Structures are given as C-alpha cells and as structure tokens.
Amino acid sequence: MKAEKKCRNCGSSSVSEGMVGSGHANVKNINKNLSIGSKLFVTFCINCGEVQSMRVENPKKAL
Numbered sequence: 296m297k298a299e300k301k302c303r304n305c306g307s308s309s310v311s312e313g314m315v316g317s318g319h320a321n322v323k324n325i326n327k328n329l330s331i332g333s334k335l336f337v338t339f340c341i342n343c344g345e346v347q348s349m350r351v352e353n354p355k356k357a358l
C-alpha cells in the first residue's frame with residue numbers, strides 16, 4: 296500500500312510503512328486472551344520519524 300501523506304511535523308512527503316509485532320507484539324482484544332491477534336502497521340516519516348498513522352492488519356483477528 297502506498298502512503299501519500301505529508302508529515303504533519305516536518306512537511307516531508309517521504310513516508311514509509313513499517314510493521315510492529317511480527318513476533319509477540321500483536322494487537323489483541325483486551326478482553327480476550329485467546330484472541331489470535333493481528334499485526335500492526337505504522338506509517339512514519341522517513342525524515343523525522345513522526346508517526347502518521349497506525350493500522351491493524353486484520354481487524355477481525357484482533358477481535
């Protein structure tokens with residue numbers, strides 16, 4: 296997915312998407328221990344590191 300956002304911190308349009316939780320840091324429903332969990336994607340500015348947005352890969356798995 297191509298992110299075409301401008302950094303709200305420095306104005307750079309050089310943003311990239313990273314992934315949080317390829318291992319243990321998956322997003323899970325706070326009330327369900329047996330939730331499968333889902334990876335979290337973070338869109339961040341390459342220039343200053345400001346995080347633009349976060350997105351759960353598969354919201355249904357995190358329920």
Ligand SMILES: [Zn+2]
Pocket residue numbers: 302303304305306307340341342343344345
């Ligand atoms: Zn920036």
